Amino acid sequence: MDNNFNINEDAFLPLRDVVFKTLRQSILTGELKPGERLMEIHLADKLGVSRTPIREAIRQLELEGLVVMLPRRGAQVAHITEKSMSDVLEVRLALDELSVKLACERITDEEIERLREACLDFEKAVDSADIRNITSADVAFHDIIFAASRNMRLIQMMNNLAEQMYRYRFEYIKDDSGWQSLITEHRMITDAIAMRDPELSARAIHVHIKNQENSIIRTIRREEKSRKKDKE
Amino acid sequence: MDNNFNINEDAFLPLRDVVFKTLRQSILTGELKPGERLMEIHLADKLGVSRTPIREAIRQLELEGLVVMLPRRGAQVAHITEKSMSDVLEVRLALDELSVKLACERITDEEIERLREACLDFEKAVDSADIRNITSADVAFHDIIFAASRNMRLIQMMNNLAEQMYRYRFEYIKDDSGWQSLITEHRMITDAIAMRDPELSARAIHVHIKNQENSIIRTIRREEKSRKKDKE
């Protein structure tokens, strides 16, 4: 599908997009911590570019909700709260349900086949017990469903929301109690879509997201508790 | 509530935000037409600022989907197609249903009262037959529901989607065939929320959005037809 000129494809992107991707990755992985200030000169020096692309990248991060702007104080990494996360998940749930319903109507047989493969890949990834594998297999699985919705706007919004979730995912996925159930859930989703049953699919994805939500909330609460203990 | 220093409050906003608002307004009202190129020097001269704030504003418009970037060709106003509109409406429908469901759980009695008033205001606006009145009354009505969802992320996304709809609203609302039914629909939504019945509310808003969708699609098709005739 791809030709072989994607080596260092970033070299052909505008610097602002390279910077944007770099900063976003740093925030999502926690390298840049919530509340940390993004100072332009500092970042410019560090990345070896001028302030202009840095500023334009920050504008985009602002719209994505990953940073907040304070007038005359610049940008700082947005804080994560349980409320903000459950807000995101509430929306995600609704849009995920929409995705699978639309996918049921519009998915091709060939895509159903790819979905089954992605489902199996995910099982293998869980066997490998490598977090990066598991995460990317999970993303691949859901991406197929999004694409099958044939709704560009929806795909764009879901990518955005999914990105937000990575900030938590890197935490909650360590909580391995639910990996086996994730496999079961993915299978149910796949089967429901293959049967092109919108309501069944919606219920399956509902369970899936709710379980993740509970898992993440448990993690956050645990961390908050331990933070409080540290203070004492 | 407000003090009296909000005279020309834009004067205290960064130029990029002023430019952003200006350009967005121009696009939504159709002053800047789909496909039109946004050339930085030209806009800078016209608005009396340098290219820097223009560029930063364009970055934001890009994220909102109002302009598309072409590499090395800059920005141009995003085209409106029936597909892009139905994409937006598909998402809107899902999020509107979520809004009313959440509102049913979280709305206060005082807000229900305000909702009823907004409902009556809308009826008065329809009587006045002034499009601007009708539009703003409609927005006010829906804003109360959004706010009652208590989900900041959802509110932000709905505002965004609603803005996109203005590009069409200025057209479709001329189609007055549905104003009376809009009143009925608003009443049904209000009653359902007042009863705090999520499913009934969802069905009511579903009908509401679908009717608007049909109305807009009729308008678009009619315009496309007349455009084709012009060409002949």
Add this chain to the structure above:
DNA sequence: TCCGGGTATATTGTATACAATGTGCAATAT
């Protein structure tokens, strides 16, 4: 006449210079 190459020009991409403003520290007065 039509096609192709090359150059001029317009436009975006990037860097840097300059202006405005907020923050922190220190000096001074109470």
Add this chain to the structure above:
DNA sequence: ATATTGCACATTGTATACAATATACCCGGA
């Protein structure tokens, strides 16, 4: 000793200069 004022510095906001590149037009040759 503490509070307040003013100044220096750090940082963002804005403008402009410079570089890279795409587009359009012109000219020459087939």
